[in-house]
Amino acid sequence: MARGEATLLDFIDGAEPPVATEQDAAPLDAPSPLEGDRALQEPVVEAESLPTGNYAMDFNAPYGAGPEDQPSQTSGSMPVGWISGPYLRYGVDFVVGEGLLEGGQKLGWGINGGFRQPLAPGLAPGRMFFDFGGGYLSAVGNTHRLVAGEETNITGSPDPKTIADAYSVNLTEVKRASIQTALGWYWGDAVDRRGEDPQLRFATRFGGRFGSVRGRFLEERILNPTTPFRQLNSTYLNTDTFGGLLLGTEAVLLKRTYGTCNVLWTADVEFANDWIEFGGFDSGSLGTASLMTGFMLSR
Secondary structure (H helix, E strand, O other): OOOOOHHHHHHOOOOOOOOOOHHHHHHOOOOOOOHHHHHHHOOOOOOOOOOOOOOOOOOOHHHOOOOOHOOOEEEEEOOOOHHEEEEEEEEEEEEOOOOOOEEEEEEEEEEEEEEEEEOOOOOOOOOOOEEEEEOOOOOOOOEEEEEEEEEEEOOOOOOOOOEEEEEEEEEEEEEEEEEEEEEEEOOOOEEEEEOOOOEEEEEEEEEEEEEEEEEEEEEEEOOOOOOOOOEEEEOOOOOEEEEEEEEEEEEEEEEOOOOOOOOEEEEEEEEEEEHHHHOOOOOOOOEEEEEEEEEOOOO
């Protein structure tokens, strides 16, 4: 019989139960085989010690948008400024106000094209873009002036003489060819959520243009040379280089089916003002309004 064990007869006789020694108690202090599993189930920290409230992003959000406007994992979601690419437009225009073309305004026509590019991706706000292009415009109206002529000797001797009001001249059309640059931005959501197509997005741009103009003139000589053997010629200029400003608003219909290149239909309204001088005839501003439709190739 092992040490520390009592027999049934000892208990019946009222014997005291044996007292366990330190050596006997050692096995009782051994860790339970389930103690490790129970520790894994217990929380590391108390729930009351966790902070409450919303977590805030501690870095500058990309694309120039807040956390709620970041592109999702939906295929094609990008900053709205990435709605860009080459474009072409064609439409009509008319003269605004009484500037270089004072009256008789009629519908003209115009065409322009170019390329749109997101502005400094990751740095500028994601809804902004850069626009570079060129175009041609024909503005129709009428301006009448009496202009001087130059009388010269038909023999070729250098003896010019200016004759005032020698010609009656009508400016009937201004033809403008130019290049243009502009900065623009899209209105509405800062993210292009492609999964919501078809949808309309609106954009506004502001910029400048530089180019060359040519006027269409109808002239009539109303005076004759003052002396025989002399000839009379008009001296006004029918061309000029110019600068101007533009402000446009555009609607883009987004209905994309391909991941690389899609045709986006556009409608555009643009107001422009150009400063022009036809030397010897007149100078002034030419204000125009254009309404054009076209397309853009975009991702």
